[in-house]
Amino acid sequence: MAAANGVELRPHIKTHKIPEFAVEQRKAGSKGITVAKVSEAEVMAEQGIDDIFIAYPIVVPSKIDRVIALAKQNRISVGVDNVEGARALSKKAEEANLRLQVRLEIDTGLKRTGISPDDVLEAGRAVSQLPGVELNGIFTFKGAVLRGEATTDLEAAGREEGWIMVEAANRLRSAGIDIRHVSVGSSPTAPFAAAVKGVTEIRPGTYIFNDRMLLRMGVCEREDIAAKVRVTVISVPSPFRAVIDGGSKTFATDVQPGKPPLFMEGFGEIVGHPDAVLERMNEEHGIIVSTAPHGLNIGDTLDIIPNHICSTVNLHNAVWLKEDGQWRQIPVSARGMLA
Amino acid sequence: MAAANGVELRPHIKTHKIPEFAVEQRKAGSKGITVAKVSEAEVMAEQGIDDIFIAYPIVVPSKIDRVIALAKQNRISVGVDNVEGARALSKKAEEANLRLQVRLEIDTGLKRTGISPDDVLEAGRAVSQLPGVELNGIFTFKGAVLRGEATTDLEAAGREEGWIMVEAANRLRSAGIDIRHVSVGSSPTAPFAAAVKGVTEIRPGTYIFNDRMLLRMGVCEREDIAAKVRVTVISVPSPFRAVIDGGSKTFATDVQPGKPPLFMEGFGEIVGHPDAVLERMNEEHGIIVSTAPHGLNIGDTLDIIPNHICSTVNLHNAVWLKEDGQWRQIPVSARGMLA
Structure with a gap:
């Protein structure tokens, strides 16, 4: 499905937390992996997975140190959802003489983490001016949510997710920021979000096993x-x-x-x-x-x-x-x- | 509270699963411990806890073998809630040349495992005739439930728990079965169940830490x-x-x-x-x-x-x-x- 839509697949391994399965996902064509925790990245890196996106704001100093240590050996990128956190990452990266790839998290409706689409330009500009980080992507997680409510209309949810993201990416690009990754969730919405022109990457997790929730949503048999x-x-x-x-x-x-x-x-x-x-x-x-x-x-x-x-x-x-x-x-x- | 009511304390270690804490509970006066799983009993026995009640129906043959192995080295008793399971335990115990102590589980209102109080005499008689087991107690878990519904009236719930149990014990004794342990739950109901004359043991678990549920029930500060x-x-x-x-x-x-x-x-x-x-x-x-x-x-x-x-x-x-x-x-x- 990723190949058919011309997008990259970067599965979220929080579903299985098993390096062997991440290796299989890589063999099956995934571009890299997504993790939620520094410790997950460490375990996966130890087993040879070297292109890892940590889709989570890393703000605790000791964890930032561990991200930097990982980034010296592996292709690592990290999510940021606020300028303060990005500044802390930038400072430590500069000290370590590297430029850490970061992606800005956008809130496309889940009301969890992420920058509101209205504030994306301001936040993007501030992050892109930090010397220790390179802002080269945006990401979101939305799931089966439409206008703030749980929905069974996955097509509408996925399309909305894609549209908001492409629009945000274009706004950042118009400010001169080179957004190369426009990355969306999730097992239920990915097929529809991936079809939106301008989306470059999907990060489903549950699809490796599927579960009753996906079955009931009609995502799998x-x-x-x-x-x-x-x-x-x-x-x-x-x-x-x-x-x-x-x-x-x-x-x-x-x-x-x-x-x-x-x-x-x-x-x-x-x-x-x-x-x-x-x-x-x-x-x-x-x-x-x-x-x-x-x-x-x-x-x-x-x-x-x-x-x-x-x-x-x-x-x-x-x-x-x-x-x-x-x-x-x-x-x-x-x-x-x-x- | 156990001492004041003249009952034995046999805390359920499923709350912490930490041998060191079980040892501390022993030092503080507990009689032994309660576990829910054979594996919990094994871990605790390895660390020197030797009086263990497995308050769970053990029916899988490989697990019965592990119970028997434990019972050769430690004071072990096991819950039974049906004659079929008791028969399987009895057979393996006989083969190993030992008599396994068992306690009959009574359903005092939670509608989970346990024999209905109406059927206790029939089940007790059948279990007590098995050669490899010694039926010497009854136990129940009820929690904050009264007449089948969640309740905040812990005193009424605990009293009901105690009364049903004492009545069941007396019925079994009248049939010549030597019921020495009349064992009741739980952190919220134990203070009230323990006060019922004839109850001999309480098995609270959560009390070692307490939590928000107990705080809201008024069980702790x-x-x-x-x-x-x-x-x-x-x-x-x-x-x-x-x-x-x-x-x-x-x-x-x-x-x-x-x-x-x-x-x-x-x-x-x-x-x-x-x-x-x-x-x-x-x-x-x-x-x-x-x-x-x-x-x-x-x-x-x-x-x-x-x-x-x-x-x-x-x-x-x-x-x-x-x-x-x-x-x-x-x-x-x-x-x-x-x-």
């Missing part, structure tokens, strides 16, 4: 889901209730307060049991309820498609990979970093 | 909260919004679908900023909103009291302990086990 959680039935209190040995320490529950999981009932899809819902979770218990008798027995194993695979993988120290019929354990090396 | 998450402000998009470097991979979000976090607004209490709410989280971003100007600057550090400390600790490979003014890192050794 059920057979495209590569990661599941295997659990065991440990109690069958009634024909309509069963308990599995996976709860909130096994499945990410990241829902927003006061809102149901987006488009979904329960905390995961129980493969082969369409009537059963993973309705409640405690730490080590998942409570399955079913309107029809579930037919489950103690000791049965179930595969569950998690609502959100990124934060679910983050709960586990390793995953099992099935390759040519063989199972192999792979550590989630870039999780659990202490800084 | 703010100065009793021992565990906080320290984060850095990484973006200040407006005087009313700030972004921190902790999101759903840092703070547990375990809320129930369609419901707000119990009694709480947002995903944690921001110490010193009563007007600010940790309103939204993505994986590496926490979005703070405030009705009054928050006054936060990029680089500021904040301490946040998590809603639920147990599942928050589980996200981190280590914690920092402040002792006599010195900070020391301690690994969360029993987290991230692969089976």
Whole structure:
């Protein structure tokens, strides 16, 4: 899809945090990778990935030092969303005698980090005048959001994302700033944002595995889901209730307060049991309820498609990979970093 | 409180998963510990904790083997909530020439695992006739639940928990089964359940740190909260919004679908900023909103009291302990086990 649209693919590895998978993504044509943390960049760089975009404002001095150390050995670029942070990066880069590539983050509607499109020219000018950094791109993350609200209209969301970014890039260029990278999110919106003329790069993450959220959004088919959680039935209190040995320490529950999981009932899809819902979770218990008798027995194993695979993988120290019929354990090396 | 009520304290270590803290709990008078997983029991036993109750139905054959191996070296008891599981334990114990202590789990209203009080006599009789196990106790976990609904009336919830258990124990005793342990939950209900005559043991977990949930329930005071998450402000998009470097991979979000976090607004209490709410989280971003100007600057550090400390600790490979003014890192050794 990236090739068809003539854009570069720079997958976000926060979904898997596994260097081996980043290497595979590289082999499959990705330009480099995206990370959210300096520690993720360090783990990936150690394993030979050398073109890394840290899509996160790095403002803590000790972390800036680590970015500089990485940038001496690897092709590194860093996100900035304010002039103050860019100044701190610039100062340390100058001291180290290098020019750090930075990209300005634009808020295209998620209201998280990022410069408002209205302020992009002012911020861009200020950053581009700093001696230790080279502002050569802009980036955003928006997701399935349209006019500030969650949406199922991914095409409209992706197009809006692309248009805002291209417009921002052109404004910066008109001020003489050489914006070469116009980089957009996300697994649900990338196909539509990539099609906007002027977008140069997409950074989807979840697509490597897919999950129930993407399935429900229509972004993937059920057979495209590569990661599941295997659990065991440990109690069958009634024909309509069963308990599995996976709860909130096994499945990410990241829902927003006061809102149901987006488009979904329960905390995961129980493969082969369409009537059963993973309705409640405690730490080590998942409570399955079913309107029809579930037919489950103690000791049965179930595969569950998690609502959100990124934060679910983050709960586990390793995953099992099935390759040519063989199972192999792979550590989630870039999780659990202490800084 | 346990001593005042003449009951034994067997704290649940799933809250901290740190052997050193279990040792401290032992020194402070606990009788033994409670765990939820065989792997937790193994890690704790390795560090010299030898009286361990695995409060979970163990039904997977390979895990039963590990329980038996542990029970050869340590004082181990195991929860059972069905005759089938008890039979599997009994068979393996017999083969190993030992008699495994088991406790029957009673459902006192949470509708999770556990035998219904109506069925306790039948299940107890069947389990007590198995040659490889010795049924010597009953246990329950109920939490702040009354008549099937979340409640703030902890006294009523705790009393109900105690009454149901004592009644069940007496029924089993009347059938000749020597029930020596009548064991109840939980940090919020323990003070009230422990006061019920006939209860012999409490198994609170969260009390070692406390958290925002317990604070809001009135179970602890703010100065009793021992565990906080320290984060850095990484973006200040407006005087009313700030972004921190902790999101759903840092703070547990375990809320129930369609419901707000119990009694709480947002995903944690921001110490010193009563007007600010940790309103939204993505994986590496926490979005703070405030009705009054928050006054936060990029680089500021904040301490946040998590809603639920147990599942928050589980996200981190280590914690920092402040002792006599010195900070020391301690690994969360029993987290991230692969089976």
